[in-house]
Amino acid sequence: MPSLLVPPPRAVLAVYSMFFMRFAWMVRPRNYLMLATHIANEGAQCTQLYRKWTWNKEQEALAAAAGAKGGAGAASKPE
Secondary structure (H helix, E strand, O other): OOHHHOHHHHHHHHHHHHHHHHHHHHOOOOOHHHHHHHHHHHHHHHHHHHHHHHHHHHHHHHHHHHHHHHOHHHHOOOO
């Protein structure tokens, strides 16, 4: 698994950005630069979480296909 796609830190950063987007919008005067930065960060974190989710689904499908073709031994890793 790629180390940059670990879900817990990505989820925390996504929630963090949501809170600060709201803060940037509610503060007077509105801080549009901070809002834009956290919108971009939210998009990046959600994209990474989606990539990890699809990668996991693909791995599950590959494992199921390998298990269906050659039994349980075909899906194991060679040592």
